[in-house]
Amino acid sequence: MIAVALIAAGASSGCTADPDPAAGVWKRRCAACHGSDGAGRTRFAEGRPYADLTDGKWKHGPEREALRRLVAEGDPTSTMPPFAGTLSPEEIDAVVEWALALPARTEGGSAR
Numbered sequence: 001m002i003a004v005a006l007i008a009a010g011a012s013s014g015c016t017a018d019p020d021p022a023a024g025v026w027k028r029r030c031a032a033c034h035g036s037d038g039a040g041r042t043r044f045a046e047g048r049p050y051a052d053l054t055d056g057k058w059k060h061g062p063e064r065e066a067l068r069r070l071v072a073e074g075d076p077t078s079t080m081p082p083f084a085g086t087l088s089p090e091e092i093d094a095v096v097e098w099a100l101a102l103p104a105r106t107e108g109g110s111a112r
C-alpha cells in the first residue's frame, strides 16, 4: 500500500526531476520484449498476443495479485521470465502498476 501511494505521487508529478521509478525498471527489464510503449511489437514477443499490455485484455490480470505473481514467477508456458531474483518486491509492485496503467495511457495508440 505504501508503494502504491508512492507510485500515485510519482505519476501525478509528471515529467519532473523525480521520474516514476517504474519507468526505469520498465525500460531496463521489460521494454526489450514488450516495447517501450507496452504494445509487445518486438521479435521476442512475436505471436504472443498477451504480450500486448496496452489492449486491456489480460491473461493473468487485471487482478494485481495475479500480475505480481506472474512478474515474480514468470510464465513457464511463454518467454515471460521470472523477476523475483532481479527486482525487489517494491519494484515489482511499481512495474505492475505501470503495466496496469498502459491501456489508459496508450489509448488509441495501440491500433494495429
Ligand code: HEC
Pocket: 025, 026, 029, 030, 031, 032, 033, 034, 044, 045, 048, 049, 050, 051, 053, 057, 058, 059, 060, 061, 067, 070, 071, 075, 077, 078, 079, 080, 081, 083, 095, 096, 099
Ligand atoms: C523475454 C521477454 C519478456 C520480458 C523481458 C518481459 N516479458 Fe512480460 N511477457 C512476455 C510474453 C511473451 C508474455 C505473454 C505470455 C503469454 O502469452 O502467455 C508476457 C506477459 C506479461 C504480462 C501478462 C499479460 C496478460 O495478458 O496477463 C505482464 C503483466 C507482463 N508480461 C509484464 C512484464 C513486466 C512488468 C516485465 C519487466 C519486469 C516483463 N513483462 C518482461 C515476455 C517478456
